[in-house]
Amino acid sequence: MPVHGLPPYDPQNIFARILRGEIPCKKVFEDDFAFAFHDINPQAPTHVLVVPKGAYCSFADFSATASEVEIAGFIRAVGKIAKDLGLEAAGYRLLANMGEHSGQEVPHFHVHLFAGRPLGRMIPG
Numbered sequence: 001m002p003v004h005g006l007p008p009y010d011p012q013n014i015f016a017r018i019l020r021g022e023i024p025c026k027k028v029f030e031d032d033f034a035f036a037f038h039d040i041n042p043q044a045p046t047h048v049l050v051v052p053k054g055a056y057c058s059f060a061d062f063s064a065t066a067s068e069v070e071i072a073g074f075i076r077a078v079g080k081i082a083k084d085l086g087l088e089a090a091g092y093r094l095l096a097n098m099g100e101h102s103g104q105e106v107p108h109f110h111v112h113l114f115a116g117r118p119l120g121r122m123i124p125g
């Protein structure tokens with residue numbers, strides 16, 4: 001069983017196809033470590049998805065198996081994207097779903113970046 005508790009990485013997942021340019025997206029940012037684009041079904045005025053360039057199924061997979069350089073590069077990219085979008089003053093929320101109970105739909109690790117209005121409670125209910 002892989003460390004992340006999910007099936008092996010599926011190179012046909014939707015974000016892998018976006019990374020390869022096979023499916024269009026509204027791109028926000030790209031560097032050696034990260035790629036960011038607007039969510040197709042935004043849950044806030046700003047809803048950006050940030051994915052690592054490498055093939056990682058989930059946060060569990062990424063945090064356990066990515067190199068230090070990839071992890072640092074990815075985290076710095078998330079911060080830079082938020083800053084460059086002008087989100088620091090009013091604030092923003094980061095969220096990463098991991099596995100079944102979180103409702104993770106796409107098995108390529110991604111961070112959601114939400115902003116643009118007060119975002120309410122972290123977890124409904």
Ligand code: 5GP
Pocket residue numbers: 014023025026037038039040041042049096097103104105106107
């Ligand atoms: P998860 O539930 O895996 O954390 O989030 C997956 C996100 O990917 C959802 O917010 C969904 O709207 C978004 N998404 C799914 N398919 C596509 C797509 O083809 N393009 C874009 N831009 N976002 C997508």
